[in-house]
Amino acid sequence: MDQITDTARYDPAEAEPRWQRAWDEAGCFAVPDLPDGTKPKYYVLEMFPYPSGRIHMGHVRNYTLGDVVARYKRARGFAVMHPMGWDAFGLPAENAARERGIHPGRWTWDNIATMRGELKRMGLSLDWSREFATCDPAYYGHQQALFLDFLEAGLVERKEAFVNWDPVDQTVLANEQVIDGRGWRSGAVVERRKLSQWFLRITRYAEDLLAALDTLDRWPERVRTMQRNWIGRSDGARIRFRLETPVDGHDAVEVFTTRPDTLFGMSFLALSPDHPLAAAIAARDPAAAAFVASCRTLGTTEAALETAEKRGHDTGLRVRHPFNGRTYPVWIANFVLMEYGTGAIFGCPGHDQRDLDFARRYGLSVTPVVLPPGAEATTFAIGDTAFVEDGTLINSDFLDGLEVPAAKRRIVEELERTGQGTGVVQWRLRDWGISRQRYWGCPIPVIHCDACGIVPVPKDQLPVRLPEDVDLARPGNPLDHHPTWKHVACPRCRAPARRETDTMDTFVDSSWYFARFTAPRAETPTSRAAADAWLPVDQYIGGIEHAILHLLYSRFFARAMRDTGHLGLASGEPFAGLFTQGMVKHETYRGADGRWLYPAEVEKRADGTAVHRETGEPVTVGAVEAMSKSKRNTVDPGAIIDRYGADTARWFILSDNPPERDMEWTEAGVAGAHRFTQRVWRLVQGALPSLPPHGTPAPAGFSAEARALRRATHRTIAAVTQALETFAFNVAVARLHEFANAIADVRGEDDDLAWARREALEALVRLFSPMMPHLAEECWALLAPGQGMVATLPWLEHDTTLAAADTVTIAVQVMGRLRGTIEVPVGADEAAVLAAAEAETNVARALAGRTIRKRIHVPGKIVNFVL
Ligand code: ANZ
Numbered sequence: 047m048d049q050i051t052d053t054a055r056y057d058p059a060e061a062e063p064r065w066q067r068a069w070d071e072a073g074c075f076a077v078p079d080l081p082d083g084t085k086p087k088y089y090v091l092e093m094f095p096y097p098s099g100r101i102h103m104g105h106v107r108n109y110t111l112g113d114v115v116a117r118y119k120r121a122r123g124f125a126v127m128h129p130m131g132w133d134a135f136g137l138p139a140e141n142a143a144r145e146r147g148i149h150p151g152r153w154t155w156d157n158i159a160t161m162r163g164e165l166k167r168m169g170l171s172l173d174w175s176r177e178f179a180t181c182d183p184a185y186y187g188h189q190q191a192l193f194l195d196f197l198e199a200g201l202v203e204r205k206e207a208f209v210n211w212d213p214v215d216q217t218v219l220a221n222e223q224v225i226d227g228r229g230w231r232s233g234a235v236v237e238r239r240k241l242s243q244w245f246l247r248i249t250r251y252a253e254d255l256l257a258a259l260d261t262l263d264r265w266p267e268r269v270r271t272m273q274r275n276w277i278g279r280s281d282g283a284r285i286r287f288r289l290e291t292p293v294d295g296h297d298a299v300e301v302f303t304t305r306p307d308t309l310f311g312m313s314f315l316a317l318s319p320d321h322p323l324a325a326a327i328a329a330r331d332p333a334a335a336a337f338v339a340s341c342r343t344l345g346t347t348e349a350a351l352e353t354a355e356k357r358g359h360d361t362g363l364r365v366r367h368p369f370n371g372r373t374y375p376v377w378i379a380n381f382v383l384m385e386y387g388t389g390a391i392f393g394c395p396g397h398d399q400r401d402l403d404f405a406r407r408y409g410l411s412v413t414p415v416v417l418p419p420g421a422e423a424t425t426f427a428i429g430d431t432a433f434v435e436d437g438t439l440i441n442s443d444f445l446d447g448l449e450v451p452a453a454k455r456r457i458v459e460e461l462e463r464t465g466q467g468t469g470v471v472q473w474r475l476r477d478w479g480i481s482r483q484r485y486w487g488c489p490i491p492v493i494h495c496d497a498c499g500i501v502p503v504p505k506d507q508l509p510v511r512l513p514e515d516v517d518l519a520r521p522g523n524p525l526d527h528h529p530t531w532k533h534v535a536c537p538r539c540r541a542p543a544r545r546e547t548d549t550m551d552t553f554v555d556s557s558w559y560f561a562r563f564t565a566p567r568a569e570t571p572t573s574r575a576a577a578d579a580w581l582p583v584d585q586y587i588g589g590i591e592h593a594i595l596h597l598l599y600s601r602f603f604a605r606a607m608r609d610t611g612h613l614g615l616a617s618g619e620p621f622a623g624l625f626t627q628g629m630v631k632h633e634t635y636r637g638a639d640g641r642w643l644y645p646a647e648v649e650k651r652a653d654g655t656a657v658h659r660e661t662g663e664p665v666t667v668g669a670v671e672a673m674s675k676s677k678r679n680t681v682d683p684g685a686i687i688d689r690y691g692a693d694t695a696r697w698f699i700l701s702d703n704p705p706e707r708d709m710e711w712t713e714a715g716v717a718g719a720h721r722f723t724q725r726v727w728r729l730v731q732g733a734l735p736s737l738p739p740h741g742t743p744a745p746a747g748f749s750a751e752a753r754a755l756r757r758a759t760h761r762t763i764a765a766v767t768q769a770l771e772t773f774a775f776n777v778a779v780a781r782l783h784e785f786a787n788a789i790a791d792v793r794g795e796d797d798d799l800a801w802a803r804r805e806a807l808e809a810l811v812r813l814f815s816p817m818m819p820h821l822a823e824e825c826w827a828l829l830a831p832g833q834g835m836v837a838t839l840p841w842l843e844h845d846t847t848l849a850a851a852d853t854v855t856i857a858v859q860v861m862g863r864l865r866g867t868i869e870v871p872v873g874a875d876e877a878a879v880l881a882a883a884e885a886e887t888n889v890a891r892a893l894a895g896r897t898i899r900k901r902i903h904v905p906g907k908i909v910n911f912v913l
């Protein structure tokens with residue numbers, strides 16, 4: 047009996063690596079750069095990971111989802127491209143280097159090795175031959191080539207711009223890295239500085255980036271909305287206001303407004319502290335200069351400006367209104383951004399909340415010019431809330447009586463006619479500043495020469511490699527203070543010149559990797575034939591946190607690469623389908639001393655309370671929150687795979703909730719998933735001796751029980767297929783649970799039933815194979831020895847006739863009241879149905895001793911007895 051107990055338990059630790067090797071050796075998941083055209087292509091891609099150290103549950107969820115799609119599509123007959131790589135540049139590597147003295151490259155490559163091993167243990171059906179890391183010169187050299195092509199095409203620009211400067215880290219911060227006016231890492235108060243920076247001209251494509259969102263019908267609506275808002279098209283006007291007394295050559299100020307209709311409600315004009323006129327004023331007015339300086343610490347983010355108190359400085363200057371002959375004060379105000387519109391606004395407190403707060407604070411006039419529908423012009427007044435909706439114009443001279451849209455058109459006409467303004471479209475989208483003063487990024491391939499100016503590095507000198515020996519202990523840009531690296535001869539005049547020491551924003555690296563995957567060893571950034579054959583990505587999967595920047599930058603890159611000849615992608619859209627997955631959450635725990643505890647340190651009791659595993663001290667169970675290192679509510683995927691195997695982890699992560707929603711990781715949930723794997727294994731093993739051999743022709747007839755099982759089989763095939771087509775993976779899991787129960791419930795040894803049982807078990811195994819691929823292979827090898835691997839089998843088709851019901855449920859009423867239900871064969875004749883209805887226990891009781899006057903029968907639905 048030893049033999050049997052030995053094989054009775056499924057041992058994933060032994061089986062999983064064995065199947066991974068078998069897939070590898072058979073080359074199941076490799077596809078050529080140039081598909082041979084015999085199968086339609088399908089490109090499935092998950093957002094590639096940053097090699098931070100170890101994989102986390104978010105990765106497990108993301109890559110499991112992608113793998114289910116990849117395996118399913120392969121079975122559906124597609125040539126599936128499913129690659130993996132590493133988004134390997136970034137600040138954490140430099141931080142690790144600073145904190146622990148390890149070279150960023152060493153740290154990164156070590157992490158990649160660890161994480162590659164962990165991913166391989168998950169049994170993902172990846173084409174590992176396409177793997178690359180963005181920190182490899184073999185990748186970033188091509189990125190430099192793209193940069194040079196963009197430069198030549200006028201898609202790159204060098205310009206002065208205000209940046210968020212972290213005085214401690216001595217670096218420029220992205221807006222996202224400024225939190226409440228402070229550097230995200232150093233916590234230092236961020237300063238605003240003007241620097242020469244490299245920009246990618248994403249705004250060139252603003253119109254198309256916006257319009258094409260309408261074509262992305264396989265993207266979540268939420269993401270498209272976020273992109274629309276980010277691109278932010280505003281229709282408005284530019285209006286020129288003459289200064290009463292010119293300052294330093296400035297005799298007028300131009301403002302941008304989306305509400306030119308409210309021009310007669312103006313009460314002040316406000317300049318950004320960074321406006322050239324503000325600078326001119328500050329140069330001769332110390333109070334103005336002090337105010338401008340105080341604004342410098344605010345950072346450049348919109349969020350910072352949104353939350354900061356509205357403050358201003360009255361310059362004493364006045365501007366003349368274009369139409370009413372009056373003059374209004376000119377202020378410098380901290381809430382006006384230099385980077386948007388013209389860096390100056392006219393304030394209309396009646397109809398803009400910010401302007402109203404500002405006017406109330408400084409005692410400026412408030413005149414309503416738009417009357418809410420139904421309000422009375424004589425009594426309408428503005429209190430603490432501006433009226434921002436549409437209505438009818440009042441107090442506005444020639445606009446009086448017009449509705450807002452008509453008033454907008456009329457005033458723009460008038461402004462244009464008198465040469466005082468024009469209607470314009472304004473975009474919120476800014477050009478993309480990619481300069482970073484950091485070491486661990488892709489060097490920008492240009493050289494600064496005193497004589498020739500900016501000289502591109504000749505392409506045959508690419509890649510411009512990062513120097514290995516750098517001093518990261520010193521603050522500032524390590525490339526800049528490297529003793530030799532930047533000193534080169536000018537490629538044009540041979541005079542001593544300097545390399546650009548800025549590196550590229552790491553978002554650049556991830557903006558085109560999907561294209562590189564199609565021909566990862568090509569001598570040029572892309573191979574046109576491969577890229578054109580495989581792109582767009584059919585299904586992209588990743589976190590909602592990348593809904594804006596990463597996707598927008600990739601959409602820009604696809605267009606820029608198309609326009610520089612690197613892609614043929616006419617639409618410019620790299621991702622035809624997008625799926626954003628929810629987060630993995632877990633309960634939080636605190637020990638008696640208030641410190642966070644890892645789930646692994648905690649023992650949960652049946653009553654929901656918890657104690658410390660080692661000390662036995664009570665543990666406070668807190669809210670279920672997104673897994674994070676700071677709250678220690680993380681579960682290590684490696685430990686889960688050690689204990690239960692990859693299939694269990696995959697099955698559980700798919701089972702809990704629809705994948706677009708957050709899911710909660712629980713010990714009980716994983717344990718349940720693991721029990722299911724064992725159950726399936728026992729089911730297959732237990733049935734095996736009584737099953738006819740694989741491929742046995744179907745018997746001539748089937749008993750009712752066998753028919754019922756076959757119906758369950760074909761219905762499950764239909765349901766699981768439908769679920770996999772629509773990302774309803776949790777539904778697929780639920781249906782397979784039910785199906786396994788149905789199979790287990792069938793007793794009996796007759797040949798027809800045994801045949802139906804084999805059909806059911808084979809279907810079960812093949813249907814769960816995208817989710818639990820190793821267990822599927824192991825079961826399949828038992829069920830159909832020598833019949834190849836599940837990974838190479840086509841998907842199952844269901845038989846609609848078999849799946850159709852052969853009985854229906856009929857409601858039976860007596861005098862219109864429901865008394866019972868009966869099951870009858872589909873198409874049963876009326877007499878048989880009525881007889882069965884009368885005989886139903888409850889119905890019979892209600893009919894006892896009464897005369898039936900009328901019998902109403904709606905076939906397939908209802909029987910009603912009228913007394
Ligand atoms: C006058 C006005 C009256 C405005 C009114 C609004 C309501 P969006 O829709 O985002 O494009 N604005 C213009 N440039 C600005 C800048 N550089 N910094 C801060 N605010 C600026 O917003 C356009 C509106 O935001 C513009 O319309 C302007 O205020 C303000 F009843 O002009 B409005």
Ligand code: ZN
Nearest residue numbers: 495498536539
């Ligand atoms: Zn030169």
